[in-house]
Amino acid sequence: MAERKLLAGQPVRRLRRQAGLTQAAMAEMLGVSPSYLNLVERNHRPLSTTLLVRLAEKFDFDPRTLADGEPGGGTAAMRRRLADPLFADLEIDRGEVDEWLAAAPGGAEAFARLFDQAGGDHAAPLPASDPMGEVQREVERWRNHFADLDAGAEVLADELRLVGADLYGAIVERLRVKHGLSIRVLPVDVMSDVVRRIDLHARQLQLSETLDAAGRTFAVAYQLAAIEMRGEIEAVARGAGFAERTAERLFRRHLSSYAAAAIVMPYARFLRACEASGYDLDLLGHRFGVGFEPLAHRLTTLQRVGARGLAFFMIRIDPAGQVSKRHAGASGAAMVTAEGRCPLWRVHHVGARPGETVAQLVELEDGARWLTIQRAVSPRGWGGVEGRFAIGLGVAAAQAGSLAIARGIDLGGRATPIGLGCRACHRPACRQRSHPPIGRALIVNERERHVPALHFVGD
Template identity: 70%
Template sequence: MAERKLLAGHAIRRLRRGAGLTQAAMAEMLSISPSYLNLVERNQRPISATLLIKLAESFDFDPRTLAAAEPGGGSEAIRRRLAHPMFADLAIDRNEVEEWLASAPGGAEAFARVFDRMGEGDGAIAPSDDPVALVRREIERWRNHFADLDAAAEALADELRLGAGDLYGAITERLRAKHGITIRVLPADVLPDTLRRLDLHARQLQLSEVLDPASRTFAVAFQLGQIEAQAEVDALAKAAGFTDRAAERLYRRHLLSYFAAAVMMPYARFLRGCEATGYDIELLQRRFGAGFEQVAHRLTTLQRVGARGLPFFMIRIDRAGQASKRYPGASGAALVEAEGRCPLWQLHHAFDRPGDLVVQLVEMEDGARWLTMARTVRPQGRRFGAVRAEFAIGLGVEAALARGLVAASGIDLTGAAMPIGIGCRGCFRADCPQRSAAPAGRALIVNERERRISALTFVGD
């Protein structure tokens, strides 16, 4: 897959101004023309690898911060925010967003921060300090790819492989021999409402017997990450600058989960496996000893510079349509961020076919086409007679990039696709038989002399 262009003119401009340099002076330092630097700062030219190296050598900074510091998470993230129904009548297109980011990056970042700290209530905007929303914004800022964690996990996984072929056994032995922590699997009656618990007094990690092998491996890898990836996690948590303690703890838990998954599915080996199998999720599960949800999440993280995977998004919903996980990754998919979801998207149909992979080609109002996959999962921890939780995991990738996927076999990716939206309040498709509400900001039209396909027609329909 071709490398994505790195447009970070705002960061270069900030770097130049911080050093007190004019464009001419900085261009001379970098051995480029002032006109080229001007184009870079205006996001009309991507940053080349050569220029990136010169910047790093001349100004002593980490090049990865260029990608992580895009105002509001970049143009796609800003567009997802602008997809909110309250902006429906403005018709802001992609070019306007790009111009805004290029000319006023500070204003775009300010908009993003204000929007993310507000919640919707009774048609008005009300303050919100939701820790989950704050953490999601920070994860999105990094596009759910944490290079330092990946590198540390990959080195650790390689070291563990040298000692034993069984990853669970290798981690268990490392925890015992190096950190003095033993593993004990306890009956469900002893841990009735708990899956994993660290007893510091006994130096013992206690696991419930209800956990399957993949979940046990994840649990011990998570514990090892708390010890051996502490420096990387501390640095990322400090850089996030959370003032809310709950948000910081949620973020740390996400980072440790990321590390655990990266130990189970080391980046280079996992990417090779994806490309060799056509991103066959079931085969990847067996090859890496992971669960469906673990593999699905890992697919959203493959953004290593020079070795990128396909830009998948992931979302997890319950039967009521409530989203408990959203990872747009580098996909820029509005499907993930939208509060509403279209019932014509077969993400919801996965509940009717438990365990089956439901594949669908969909097309958004702006013409974007996605190959989506959905499957149900049941979290660990259920005992007989207990409430049984069930979720649907949705995955998606741009249709134009999906030709090599096994899930795309037999599908004409340029052919007919299901027209969907981001929920009725944010969708302006006319005559949709599934419509349950008029778009936000559009007045209803009631005509007693005719009945159209949709019972709800609106101004502009």
């Protein structure tokens, strides 16, 4: 953040109001004049490195959230919204957006929220009921970090370690002794397409034989969390205030899965292992006995106050390019929240090579650089159909220097220029382009033919 001007008036003002301070009182605490703080809050002065450090010392917060807290997600996010066909005739340029954010951050944030609530794309309005979308927004509101669940899971994990080093065996024993539940592994022709089922009449947790060792451990951890952390899970679920039961149940399932992962990968122990190994994904997977996908998901949750990990994002994409899971966490990554994606991003290329990890340095139009990590996974299928997904992980290039996978990669060197889908991308002369960008006129010259990627009609 020290390498660029950070206009963070709105988050600084919000931080001051949450602390119940006047500008004069906060300025005195920070050792600056009230007039200077007033200019910062009005985005007439950028936030200096010195003032940023003082804010971090005086208030319990992560400095990275100042950048994440820019109105509407910042200039790039606002330009994506303004690329909607509804605004095509206005020809709003970047300078106007910057002036808007600086002069009226509250109004810009209000516009962004209203636009997002309306569904954004007026050519394809949101359905009347979208429980999965509601849950996704609630998870991102929490930045996929639930401190109470992590704390409760750590207590459980410590108690289980006293029983023995075998986590699966310790959980099975606790379920049997404390809750009267036995574990029964059943053949696939009995379980059909179910991998986990609780039979309260028989007092059994039934698991499919198709689950591998990691899957069985997660299944029993899920059941233990659902029973012993029910209070914490219910408190968070009720706080979401969903209007429909379907969304509430989906959210509760996410929270139970979160708690199960926190039992298998307890926060403090997992973070220490990450930092000591340089976030070595293979080593972490072996040490905690988890697959790549649950490991990737856990990396997006490490945002405990005073003990934060790197701000990773995660996305899961199928061979048709459809997103079935996305977690921006604290990263604020536009590649996760955008509906479009770029075919130059290698997450779309790894499907043919399951198990192989591919790293790529990419740069968006706004200059944001990310080190991304891609791997294909193949969940066991039924009826001869094998599932296949690509998992994409990413972290800001400025934070990636300590990663084991970054060794040998020049993080300040050449990066692959990517966009957020052709409709939102204005990069010229891209040979991979499939559609013209929204808001730009399409010029057709019958006397010339440009590169194939720019030839949209006919051939």
